[in-house]
Amino acid sequence: MTPIPPGSLMILGALLLPLLGRAWAARGGLVLTVLSLFHFLSFDWDASSDLVLLGQSLQWIRIDSLSWPFLLVFHIAAIVAAIYALHVDDVKQHVAAVTYAGAAIAAAATGDLISLFVCWELTAITSVFLVWARRGEAAYRSGLRYLIIQVASGVLLLSGAILQYNDSGSLAFGSFLSGGSPTRGGWLVLASFGIKAAFPLLHNWLQDAYPKATVTGTVFLSAFTTKLAIYALARGFRGFEALIEIGCVMTLFPIVFAVIENDLRKVLAYSLNNQLGFMVVGIGIGTELAINGTVAHAFCHILYKSLLFMSMGAVLYRVGTTQATRLGGLHRSMPWTTTFCIIGAGAISGFPLLSGFVSKSMIITAAAEEHYFWPWVILLIASAGVMEHSGIKIPFFAFFSHDAGHRVQEAPRNMLVAMGIAAFFCVILGVYYPMLYKLLPNKDFDYHPFTSPHVINQLQLLMFATLAFVVLKKTGLYPAEKESINVDSDIVYRRWLPKFNRGVGHLVAVGDKAMRQDALLILNDFAVALSRRFAGDGLLGRTWSSSTMTAWATVLLAACLALYYLA
Secondary structure, eight states: OOOOOTTHHHHHHHTTHHHHOTTTHHHHHHHHHHHHHHHHHTSOTTOEEEEEETTEEEEEEEOOTTHHHHHHHHHHHHHHHHHHTTTOOOHHHHHHHHHHHHHHHHHHTOOBHHHHHHHHHHHHHHHHHHHHTTOSHHHHHHHHHHHHHHHHHHHHHHHHHHHHHHHHSOOBOSOOEETTEEOHHHHHHHHHHHHHTTOTTSOHHHHHHGGGSOTTHHHHHHHHHHHHHHHHHHHHOTTOTHHHHHHHHHHHHHHHHHHHOOBHHHHHHHHHHHHHHHHHHHHHHOSHHHHHHHHHHHHHHHHHHHHHHHHHHHHHHHHSOOBGGGOOOTTTTOHHHHHHHHHHHHHHHTOTTSHHHHHHHHHHHHHHHTTOHHHHHHHHHHHHHHIIIIIIHHHHHHHSSSOOOOOOOOOOHHHHHHHHHHHHHHHHHHHSHHHHHTTSSOOSOOOOSOSHHHHHHHHHHHHHHHHHHHHHHHHTOSOOOOSSOOOSTTHIIIIIHHHHHHHHHHHHHHHHHHHHHHHHHHHHHHHHHHHHHHSTTSTTTSOOOHHHHHHHHHHHHHHHHHHHHHO
């Protein structure tokens, strides 16, 4: 029998969740994710399976050294998120979440562009319901913008696949580079991957949609869409040096917005952008160490970013807001959530003995080894920046800072269990890092993160970032938190496009009014002229003699005969 791809159990099984009823849908979703993990683990490391469809051979299963770690961490993230969502009494959310996670897993396991496109679009169509499930005008508008952008990414992918097939005769999902530069179809595919990876100027769908999603929906969203894009970039554009510059920009610009942002879930969305930049730089460098660092960082990032979003989701669930100006003092009411958040903040900042340290340092070292001096400097600066906006700002403003007077219950038990599992991985991957390194694509590499230079340099960066935060807060120079909308590249559709539409609409209205007035004047003059001609004393209204009419009939007949003979 032809095996079914990983993730298919989740996609197909999600259709049956409504039959279980509201009380059992959440548990059914968790069971599906666990069964899918066991199904995936039954495959070999180099498994593949082809399917012939409409005369084309499609490799709908390809599991190799690059896809295996992504498939594993996708399943872990799906299980953790399903546990986190056990309390949710909304069947639609569970169906959308399980299908979305299954589609992302299936996409990472495909070896052809058509199967990839189908799964790519399925992730877009299903994930938008996690935004709309929040309900309200803001969630609806944000979800609609998110859906348009994600579907556009799929259209670009399909267009690139068609061009690739036209040029090469192959639909294989492999490298799109030729002579170090993307092929004709590869440029469209790169744009498609760039949208999902939140490249600069293509990124704001992330900061727009993720904070608008439901408490549990954001956890699912943070794990799959962007990391699927990172996997796709690593598969198709390894060694494309332009990605180094793109990744460097991605690591820097979110720092500014994250510092001034008041919504802590939106801060995490900007932080997500920052971390994706490290991975994009690693893909652009393209060496074995850089690709290993990218895969390792994606693996760790999925878990600690999920942990941070879960902690902020717990705050939102209990307090009803994640606005920094309305929070503070929650460590008294939510001590476990505070602890887990601090672990996640330490992991994303790259503290030694936590997961972010053993993965991020690989990319920075790869940049140094390949003599990319300025990218190396930028990555160091970005490492200090992420400590400030995610390592300090998130736990400080949410759980400490001033006491906002909130006295709430600790997060529900299932939320705490999910956060505990994610926190465990943050610690275990940082301490027993060889276990993580064994999962990486390039097995024969010699790298040891816990050397004196690595540890000392990282601690210096972290201490410098902490000192800078303390000094700025004490001197009053730290940007004040304000309840406002900070406009990013979304200024295009929030302000510029509406103003442009209003301006064009005004010009069209003025032009339409002028044209209508002129047309009415012309028609009125024409009607007056006709009425004069057909009036009793007008040319066409008065009585003509028989001889005159006979003469005119003779002239017209002669003209017709002349035209006939001329023809």
